[in-house]
Amino acid sequence: MNIFAFVLLSSSLLPFFFVLSDAGDSITKPESLREGITLVSKHESYALGFFSPGNSSNRYLGIWYNNIPVKTVVWVANRLNPINDSSGMLMVNSSGSLVLLSQNRTVAWSAKSTKQARNPIVQLLDSGNLVLREENEENYLWQSFDYPSDTWLPGMKLGWDLRTGLERRLTAWKSPDDPSPGELSWGIELHNYPEIVMNKGTEKFYRTGPWNGLGFSGAPDLRKENPVYTYNFVINSDEVYFMFNLITNSVISRALLNETSSLYERYIWVSEDKKWSLYLSYPKDKCDGYNLCGPHGNCIIGESPICQCVEGFKHKSSDTWNPEEWFKGCVRITQLSCEDKDKIGFPKFVGLKMPDTTYSWVNGSMNLNECRVKCVNNCSCTAYTNSNIKNGGSGCVMWFGDLSDIRQVAANGLDALQDVYIRMPASKQVNHKEEKDKQKMKVIVIVVVAIAVVFGVLLIPYCISKRANIREKLENNVMIDQDIEGQSEDMEVPFFTLATIVIATNNFSSDNKLGEGGFGLVYKGTLIDGKEIAVKRLSQKSRQGLREFKNEVILIAKLQHRNLVRLLGYCIEGDEKMLIYEYMPNGSLDSFIFDQTKAKVLGWSMRFNIICGIARGLLYLHEDSRLRIIHRDLKVSNILLDSKMNPKISDFGMARIFGGDQIEGNTNRVVGTYGYMAPEYAIDGLFSVKSDVFSFGILLLEIISGKKNRGSFHLDNTQNLVGHAWKLWEEGRPLELIDTGLKGSVIHSEILRCLHISFLCLQQHHNDRPNMSCVVMMLHGESSLPEPKELGFFVGKKSTSSSKNESSSTNEITVTMLEAR
Incomplete structure (x- = not known):
């Protein structure tokens, strides 16, 4: 062996002689990380090391939570190239790149940095981000947050760096035993009006609708106002990305893609139960399926069938309208003339998920009236709206051709409503000046109501100090309820203070009493803005405890159907538990x-x-x-x-x-x-x-x-x-x-x-x-019905419970079975 070969071999083996023996948060160029050793971030939030997923014997380099008892992996380096033994070693090579070596020094994975570092350091941060940087410098040469796996962590950008063409996108694990990329992916689709899209393979599976400045029109839960985390959507000439941050460090939350359930899921760690609790998930229902109802179709949960047509359109296959035909969508009832613009109108539609933005045009400086004029003068323009509804609305979006993937979305507060104007015959034209005046009036009313509510609340100041603790208690209790496990996101309904309810019901006056059930009294109330409500006040002796109360809040908040009562909010203060419903003027059947x-x-x-x-x-x-x-x-x-x-x-x-x-x-x-x-x-x-x-x-x-x-x-x-x-x-x-x-x-x-x-x-x-x-x-129908068989009879004369109060909803009864002749 000549001296040159000896020196080369010695220098190549040098890293193996500087294997870490104690856990720290970083390694430098002469050091390496091998099996049995982990990097732990400064405040011990995350760990980096080798692991085997599920029942697999393959070894992967990954990052997981270090401060919870359930091992939860959030990032994997060598997803496509597992190591089948314990030979894995992480190091920085001579060119300054971070590499993972397997047996025979084969490169199983590498992270190429933007430039070669003279004194590189690899560090695991408390955010869960693994970074490569120059020692004593803050800028990252490479970071794991730019290459996410299936998990989205606080501070991690999802989206595009338009300067480099880098896309940050989640991809699901194939299975719990295999972290290689599955078919499901979640990221921002770049159009004139960007939005988050979930793909299955190359096909769209679900989309949120575009960001409108306050939220996503098709995903009302992904909004800024949230007790756990805040979102930030950024779009400029350099970047387009979506990011979330936790409001408090005491909460651990992550989002991930689940290949098995085909869902985007957000979890919160419940320390009392030592487990992850599902907070929300998408898609939520059938109507979230991409373009289920075809062009100009409007998917409405609660309707039968759920696929309806946007007003002004009719089913393309009206004679055979069934689930197999829904994809054909709807066509105009009245065909429009391009030449005669006086016969064109744009009625306003409220509460729709904005159509697919693939064929859209955006101008951020135009106002709504300018947008309308431009759409009128373009025969291909099908609809328009504001690109940003924050602070009264601004910008212009126009859609061309068919309007796809529309659904009816429940109103999520006045601020979340987004109007869209669809091209129709002039008979349906909307006077935009009147609409603008109405919006101004609406803002004035909201301000007046807000001031009045604050004044009302000040009448009982001692109630205010309890609100935060009560809300937290309710949310924590929801998470540990077995029947409603994983549904805590649905507690996000308006919270009413006791002061507001006392004022609305005239201190629960007997004149406002609507009825009495087994669980308490129901009162009519009138809010300061004049809205009538029904208040279900649970008796302190009621057999409906916190369990049933939470059950009712969660269920009714989630359910949206014309034949189900609508929940407006809830109140818990001290021993009081109340549900606030829409008022039904004709009472019960x-x-x-x-x-x-x-x-x-x-x-x-x-x-x-x-x-x-x-x-x-x-x-x-x-x-x-x-x-x-x-x-x-x-x-x-x-x-x-x-x-x-x-x-x-x-x-x-x-x-x-x-x-x-x-x-x-x-x-x-x-x-x-x-x-x-x-x-x-x-x-x-x-x-x-x-x-x-x-x-x-x-x-x-x-x-x-x-x-x-x-x-x-x-x-x-x-x-x-x-x-x-x-x-x-x-x-x-x-x-x-x-x-x-x-x-x-x-x-x-x-x-x-x-x-x-x-x-x-x-x-x-x-x-x-x-x-x-x-x-x-x-x-x-009118077809013949089958003959009934033996009926189930009970509550006959021999029942021993005939003296029980009928209003009660918990019973111990004796059953008498009568045989039909």
Whole structure:
């Protein structure tokens, strides 16, 4: 061996003689990191070392949380090239690049720096960022934050460096055992109006809609106002990126892509439970699926079908409109002429997710009127809006061609609303001056209301000091509730102070009392801005505890359907627990159908509309919402009526959430209301969507007859309403069941069909009952119905619980089974 070869070999082996023996936060050029040694950041937040994921024996270099007991990897270096033994070594080579070597000094991974460093140092920061820099200099030559894996950490930019062409994008692990890149990715798609897009392979899977200065039109949860973290979206000539930062260092939160569930998920670490709690996820529901309803289609959760058309358009395949046809979308009802601009208008649409921005044009200096003029003069312009709605709105966005991937998004506060103006015939034209004046008036009203609310709050100053602690307590309690685990993000509904509620209800005056249930009193209230509300004030002796209260807040805040009551907010102060709902001026359904005078107001046509509305609401709960929900306390007193007598299902305190394909469960704590329980639930504690179907069958009988199932005695005093109705059906006298108040409005064929459907819902065996999608079709169809089998009868004369208060929703009952003839 000549002297040159010896020197070369010695210099190449030199790093192996400076292997770290103690954990620190950095290594320098002569040092290296090998198996069994980890780098730990200065304040011990993160660690860097070698690990094997899941059940794999492969070794990877990664970064994980160092301050929690569950090993959670947030970054992987050699995702594409695992090491199959313990030979891995991290070092800085002679050219100043960070390299990972495997057996036989093969390069398994390398990080090329922007320039060669004279005295390089590799350091793990407390942000979880691994950086390469010149010693005694702050600028990074390379950083792991520029090359994320599946996890998004605070301070990490997602997006583009337009100067270098670098894209920072999340890619999911293929599986828990394999960190190599999967199909799912999440990053900013560069268009004239950039937005975050989730791809599966090369296909779009979900998009947030563009950033409008306050949030994303299609992802209302990703907004700046948040108790845990803040977002920052930056777009300029050098960079386009999205970043989040935690409000307090006491919270640990991360976001990641999950290949298995095909979701973007955000988690918060719950130290008391020593586990990660799901905070939010996207896509949330079917309507978040990319372009599900095709061009000009509007996806609306709660509608049946969920794919509707934007107003002014019609289904392209109207004769065969089914899920297989939705992608074809909608076409204009009236074709527009390009030449005659006087016949063109731009009506305003509110609450829509902004269309796909692929074919858009943006000018940040134009105002809305200038934007409209430019769109009118361009025949290809389909719609326009402000590019930034912050501070009253500015900039111009125009869309060309078909409008794709639109959905209806629930209003998330006045500031989050974004208007879009779509090209239509002039008959639908909007006067923009009037709209501008209305917006100004709206701002004035908001300011006045805000001042009035502050003045009202000052009347009871001692309540204010408790608000922060109460909010924190509520959020922490939500995270540890087994039934609603992982749903803590849904507590983000408005918080009302006790002072506000006291003023609104005139200190809970008896004149404002709307009703009383098993869990407390309900009051009518009027906020300072004149908005009417209903306040459900839980009794301190109520059997609905914090568990049921949180359940109701979470469920109703998430659910958006025309036939479900809308939750406006909540209040917890001291021993007070209150839910604030939209006010239903016509009260509950039982106040009509069980009152001989008021029952006459409800003709059959109105009752049938109420039946169909309840059915649609249940269908949404069981099949169309993101999670399957069993109400468990469906009864006429829990059906509220708005000003137009539209029904809304309320009281979700005892509802249960099912995920995925789960269809049934059981419990030792039988809850519900006497007279509406399905036999299998009352006897064995088994509940499912079919339990709600049984309760719906009872509702049908009560609406048709105007009589209560419990306490309705007939003939020999041994039967309840179900038994009496079945007896009349068997004897060919079903019309005798009809409420006498329906005279003059009866449609016999429709009533008999509803009665028949009721019996199908009341089958003794739950497998014989139809699901709600079948019920909805049967209500609107004319085809023949199957013959009902044995009915499930209970609450007969032999029940030992007849003395219990009907308003109670927790029961211990004796069941009497009567066999149908």
